Amino acid sequence: MSLPERGREHDEIIRQLETLRVDDAKWRDGRTFGLVYDGGPEVHAIAEAAASMYLHENALNTLAMPSLGEIQRQVVGSMAELLHGDEAAGFMTSGGTESILMAVKSARERAREQRGIDRGEIVLADSAHAAFHKGAHYFGLDTIVVPVAADYRCDIAAMAGAITDRTVLVVGSAPQYPQGVIDPIEELAALATAVDANMHVDACMGGFILPFMERLGEEIPLWDFRVPGVTTISLDVHKLGYAPKGASIILHRSKNLRRYQTYTFDDWLGGFYASPSMQGSRSGQPMASAWAVMQRLGLDGYERLTRTTIDTARKIREGVHAIDGLTIVGKPVAQLMAITIADGWHERLDIFAVGDALAERGWYLDRQHRPDSLHATISNGNVPVADQFLADLADSVAATLGQAANDRSTSYATLE
Numbered sequence: 001m002s003l004p005e006r007g008r009e010h011d012e013i014i015r016q017l018e019t020l021r022v023d024d025a026k027w028r029d030g031r032t033f034g035l036v037y038d039g040g041p042e043v044h045a046i047a048e049a050a051a052s053m054y055l056h057e058n059a060l061n062t063l064a065m066p067s068l069g070e071i072q073r074q075v076v077g078s079m080a081e082l083l084h085g086d087e088a089a090g091f092m093t094s095g096g097t098e099s100i101l102m103a104v105k106s107a108r109e110r111a112r113e114q115r116g117i118d119r120g121e122i123v124l125a126d127s128a129h130a131a132f133h134k135g136a137h138y139f140g141l142d143t144i145v146v147p148v149a150a151d152y153r154c155d156i157a158a159m160a161g162a163i164t165d166r167t168v169l170v171v172g173s174a175p176q177y178p179q180g181v182i183d184p185i186e187e188l189a190a191l192a193t194a195v196d197a198n199m200h201v202d203a204c205m206g207g208f209i210l211p212f213m214e215r216l217g218e219e220i221p222l223w224d225f226r227v228p229g230v231t232t233i234s235l236d237v238h239k240l241g242y243a244p245k246g247a248s249i250i251l252h253r254s255k256n257l258r259r260y261q262t263y264t265f266d267d268w269l270g271g272f273y274a275s276p277s278m279q280g281s282r283s284g285q286p287m288a289s290a291w292a293v294m295q296r297l298g299l300d301g302y303e304r305l306t307r308t309t310i311d312t313a314r315k316i317r318e319g320v321h322a323i324d325g326l327t328i329v330g331k332p333v334a335q336l337m338a339i340t341i342a343d344g345w346h347e348r349l350d351i352f353a354v355g356d357a358l359a360e361r362g363w364y365l366d367r368q369h370r371p372d373s374l375h376a377t378i379s380n381g382n383v384p385v386a387d388q389f390l391a392d393l394a395d396s397v398a399a400t401l402g403q404a405a406n407d408r409s410t411s412y413a414t415l416e
């Protein structure tokens, strides 16, 4: 594939893009359960308006573009307040993975400086997001992986047994991605504190829904900065915050702890280089869109979207339980779930075959393993099609009775 010899016409390029994406998952019709989080027409309108204003701006140097510094301050500050981080400070990043990488790097740096640990260890459950392993790989740390307990939450006794004087980071998730359960954050933070390790709460999925569930009167176990010992929290505006992709937040309990995240270099001919995260040039577009979406929704908008999302997730979970042969893994509290085969049905029913049948009906759900299951993250875009989904799920079960899928692969993320 070479570049065209001559530049092409605008309309022709757009037509080709339209053709290129015909096979992409149909998130606009609510047919994906993850990947894209659809806040509805008003949210699209403000996100797109802000995106077109900031498409070309660069947050590399906020002295040149102070509006992006202010946008970051407001996005970070408003969520720090909601998560009870009175002294908290942080940065916007490009996504959950970058926020997690920065939490890992910060833990390594603090342990090096304050505890003299050169090659530290991260203690985490096998439910914790793969980005922590990526972080360990990038930053030269070891991971000590602990199997989850029977309820799919962190196994506190086993985590305690895995912590040593080389532990620099303990990880908990609120909620974890695979089954959507919330880890016992208070107990984990106490374990981390006992060895003076950092404690990261991965709220990439929960950060924009659990605070609003609490405001709506739901009982949510404590997971944010109200828990002593929690040092960092990641939360994604581009998930349940309903901003377009490229926007997450990493919060530190204090500005003093935040300094372990940053990098500065003052001996370059190009001048002083100060960088908060992995990126150099940082697109202003996702930052401005995230700010604009958060302003458009406000607390009442997020409460409204949380209400409908949670109600729909509960309706889908009840609907799944009502289908003979299916059940939900563990006890998810918010918008996530893993759909699997009920006890006594494994001889007759295969969840991956059910998933294939759903795909033929136009639904996109990721496959997971241990146990084999279909992952669904419910968000606002799925609300109007929940009944249709449950009907197609029941049909897919009936259509695949006695069948098993040969392909047992899972693919959360791919290379090309």
Ligand SMILES: Cc1ncc(COP(=O)(O)O)c(C=O)c1O
Residues within 6 Å of the ligand: 094, 095, 096, 097, 098, 100, 129, 131, 173, 175, 176, 177, 202, 203, 204, 205, 236, 248
């Ligand atoms: C709990 C959790 N942590 C981290 C991530 C990674 O986020 P991102 O895909 O934005 O890098 C995800 C993504 O789904 C997640 O669910």
